[in-house]
Every structure is written in C-alpha cells, then in structure tokens.
Amino acid sequence: MPKTTYKITYQEAKSLMAAASESAAKHKVPGAIAIVDNGGNLLLLESLDDTMSSAANIAIGKAATAAAFKRATIDIEAVVLAGRSPMLVLDSATSQAYVPLKGGYPIYFNNELIGAIAVAGTMDADMDEVIVLEALENKGW
Numbered sequence: 001m002p003k004t005t006y007k008i009t010y011q012e013a014k015s016l017m018a019a020a021s022e023s024a025a026k027h028k029v030p031g032a033i034a035i036v037d038n039g040g041n042l043l044l045l046e047s048l049d050d051t052m053s054s055a056a057n058i059a060i061g062k063a064a065t066a067a068a069f070k071r072a073t074i075d076i077e078a079v080v081l082a083g084r085s086p087m088l089v090l091d092s093a094t095s096q097a098y099v100p101l102k103g104g105y106p107i108y109f110n111n112e113l114i115g116a117i118a119v120a121g122t123m124d125a126d127m128d129e130v131i132v133l134e135a136l137e138n139k140g141w
Helices: 010-027 055-069 073-081 085-089 125-138
Strands: 032-037 042-047 104-109 112-120
Touching (some): 010 032, 010 042, 042 055, 055 104, 055 112, 104 125, 112 125
Antiparallel strands (some): 104 112
16 A cells, blocks of 8 residues: 655745745844755755855755754754764765754654755844744744
C-alpha cells in the first residue's frame, strides 16, 4: 500500500513568506527569510532591504538544519552552548550549510515534517526567533 508523503506546497510557502515579511516590517528590522521543503531544499528566499549580505545563506542553513534535525535550531544551539561542541562538526548532516543558531523551525502537518522556515540578519538573534514564530502562528502552523 502506498504511503502518503507530505511536503509544503509552493502556495503555502508563499503565504508563510508573506507573514514573515509582514512581521519583519512590523518590527522595522531587516532580514533574510528562507523556506525549505522536508528534505532541506530551498523553496523560497527573500532578503529584505538593508539586510547584511551573508544573511541569505545563514537563513538557508538554519532552515535546512531545522528540517534535517526535525527540531528548532534554538534547541540545537542550546546543546552546543551547554558544552557539546562535537555538534559543531555535523555539516554533512544537512543539505545546506549546517547552522545551529536560533531562528529556524521545522514545519509539521499531521505530525509529518513538511518543511522548515528560518530568519537571519535581523541583527538580533532573539528577533530572528520572534519573526519566525509570529509567521508560523499567523499561518496556524
């Protein structure tokens, strides 16, 4: 019997991207927003005005890391900060550069990973978190 596989759709990703962009505008911060599918492959990327140039690749890496590990990158960062430095050498575990920094979250539907979203470059790691969480809440994820 075939098994159903879930994946975030392009339309869902566009809607989530719009919510994240609106959150960044509301907070008056720059940033790069990346949305990947369940395999960590880039679906959408936006780099808002005045965003540092490296933020795009950082956001892609955060999103791919969240998808690969099926958990928020804030949790992975906490493990590293607690002293588990071997976590820093897991670069080949993700489809993109491994970025264990807060601001990336997996997206689930029916308890199945369908993708991930991340924000980088707001110039405040806590604000990266705020924008992602507001976007996910706005869209009911």
